[in-house]
Amino acid sequence: MNAVKAENLTITYEGKPALEGVDFTLDEGETLLLLGPNGAGKTTLLKTIACFHGEYTGKLEVFGREPCEARDLIGYVPQSHSLNERVPLTALEVVAMGGIYRKGFFHFKIPGATIEKASEVLGFVGLDHVADRLFSELSGGQKQRVLLARALMSDPRLLLLDEPLSALDPSARGEVAGVLNKIKRERGITMIITTHDINPLLEIGDKVMLINRRLIAFGKPGEVLQDSVIKSVYGPLARVIPVEDRLFCITGDVHIHRHGGGGR
């Protein structure tokens, strides 16, 4: 089954196109790595699939439905989480929140079944030992894994992850990439992951999409990650280097947070 299907998709903000004429299909269980320079339209595409942004023309389907009809099937992990870290929530409570908001209620006491599920999911991301620690005191990699666990609370069939590796050091990147790999292998969840550094994720990417306000390339990693394709977007210094049986992609690209604080 198609998890996501876009046909001639053009996404606009107040009539101005941010991303134009995009076609692609992602099958259930596949992982798509979404690559493109700053301002390419990566977050815009994720938000539109997640039904947070609705200004588009063309066709966009999530499991055969319009995005807003498929909302319950989608988990979204934004680039900068909107948690107020001055509120003293433990890691377990942050995860449990993923099971509460979904139901549209505000609970003063978290139901036992929700806590039980949150403990199980926290264990799945390898963080049982920090359940009672304050979220604000966790390392960057641990925080990102807690946010992944929170997104898993609603049993999504499609996970949309906006820059899950940004602002992490190389070892934390490896940890988070390991959890994403586990989600793919053990839960079979379809994922779309935006990234500026594709290398730690290449192992789990079934498909790669390169965009720059339009679709530049879409296909298997080996098809998209070619010198000529990468150079056409990132310039002459960009290149793809085969290392043993792997590819290593150098784009010289960095993440720049351009939209000011919060809200993404």
Ligand SMILES: Nc1ncnc2c1ncn2[C@@H]1O[C@H](COP(=O)(O)OP(=O)(O)OP(=O)(O)O)[C@@H](O)[C@H]1O
């Ligand atoms: N809320 C908004 N209103 C108007 N324009 C927006 C809005 N959000 C994004 N844009 C514009 O849409 C274009 C694509 O932005 P988007 O954030 O999707 O790019 P991105 O590839 O995710 O970039 P980055 O890698 O820097 O996060 C940019 O020109 C951006 O300024």
